[in-house]
Amino acid sequence: xxLHGSKQQQASGGSGAAAITDIDDDLLEEGDYITEDEVCxxxxxxxxxxxxxxxxxxxxxxQLQMQGQMIPERQLKGILKNELERTLTIKQTAILDHFDxxxxxxxxxxxxFLEKDESPNNKVRKAVERFQKLWENATGEDVVGxxxxxxxxxxxxxxxxxxxxxxxxxxxxxxxxxxDNMRQLVNRYKAEGKNVNEPAVAQQLNxxxxxxxxxxxxxxxxGEDVTLxxxxxxxxxxxxxxxxxxxLAMLQHxxxxxxxxxxxxx
Numbered sequence: 344x345x346l347h348g349s350k351q352q353q354a355s356g357g358s359g360a361a362a363i364t365d366i367d368d369d370l371l372e373e374g375d376y377i378t379e380d381e382v383c384x385x386x387x388x389x390x391x392x393x394x395x396x397x398x399x400x401x402x403x404x405x406q407l408q409m410q411g412q413m414i415p416e417r418q419l420k421g422i423l424k425n426e427l428e429r430t431l432t433i434k435q436t437a438i439l440d441h442f443d444x445x446x447x448x449x450x451x452x453x454x455x456f457l458e459k460d461e462s463p464n465n466k467v468r469k470a471v472e473r474f475q476k477l478w479e480n481a482t483g484e485d486v487v488g489x490x491x492x493x494x495x496x497x498x499x500x501x502x503x504x505x506x507x508x509x510x511x512x513x514x515x516x517x518x519x520x521x522x523d524n525m526r527q528l529v530n531r532y533k534a535e536g537k538n539v540n541e542p543a544v545a546q547q548l549n550x551x552x553x554x555x556x557x558x559x560x561x562x563x564x565x566g567e568d569v570t571l572x573x574x575x576x577x578x579x580x581x582x583x584x585x586x587x588x589x590x591l592a593m594l595q596h597x598x599x600x601x602x603x604x605x606x607x608x609x
Contacts, residue, residue, distance in 0.1 A: 377444060377452040379467050385438055385449065386470035390477060390553050391546075392434040393427060397481050400426055424482040454491055473557050487575070505569065505577040511590045513569050514578070518598045520563030521556050522605075528552055529605045 400423060404414065414422070439446055456467040475487045505513060528551055529539055537544050561571050581587040 377448060379456055381442060381444070382449065382453050382456060382467050383470040385442060385444070386467075386474050387550060387553060388438050389431075389434060390470075390474045391549055392438070393431060393474070393477060394549075394553070396427065396430045396434075397423070397477070420481075420483045424484070427478070427481060457490060469554075469557060473553060476557070503573060504580045505573065507581050507584050507587045510574075510577040510581055511587055511594075513564065513567055513574055514591055514594055516563050516567060517560050517574065518594050520559045522598055522601045524556050524559035525552050525602050525605050528555070 404419065404422075407414065435446070439449065453467065453471065457465065457471065460468070462468075472487055475489065478484065479486050528548060532539055532544065532548060539545055539548055564571055564574055578587075578591065
């Protein structure tokens with residue numbers, strides 16, 4: 344039978360998939376199955392938790408840099424990776440406990456949902472790759488689009504690299520699209536009479552932004568006849584170009600300031 348994973352803990356000592364296949368469909372209630380919505384909610388929560396952890400780490404690193412302590416790029420990536428891995432273990436356990444879902448069952452369900460539908464509009468794919476992109480940007484690991492058994496060395500094969508100047512130009516359009524997406528969300532919340540300064544409202548606002556920002560960014564790139572993978576490959580290809588790195592850093596800092604101002608607007 345085709346399964347999406349089960350919430351039931353397996354006590355047989357065998358793999359979750361092997362144990363579940365021995366259970367008759369009639370013995371499982373509908374509520375025992377992990378749904379696409381649950382998978383998306385889990386990855387959305389992981390994204391927000393790790394995004395917050397990354398922001399705190401970057402603030403600490405910026406403070407050290409302002410004090411004159413320069414951290415080499417490779418060392419910085421290593422620090423971020425170690426700290427994020429530690430944080431992920433803690434957050435992941437808490438979130439799965441909250442949803443009463445076993446890790447192995449979540450993993451099985453996630454890959455099955457992705458295998459079932461390879462389209463760009465697959466909501467599980469969007470949630471998973473949004474989290475993967477955050478991790479890749481922070482650690483430098485090629486994880487966006489990873490699937491079990493997939494060779495990530497072929498990830499960017501065939502993608503045309505933009506020139507340094509074009510990369511910066513497209514980045515400006517991309518970041519502005521993300522900021523505009525947040526602006527529209529804030530305006531919608533305010534029109535509905537919601538106060539974005541209230542913690543619960545702010546959390547929902549950030550969740551909505553996490554769900555919609557990627558589509559807004561991709562749409563802006565499509566308007567420039569550039570794919571997301573091409574843009575990301577170009578940024579990576581020019582990572583050692585000081586002019587490009589400086590311009591991208593300025594754009595990112597501007598976006599962070601703009602997003603913070605929008606999030607604090609009354």
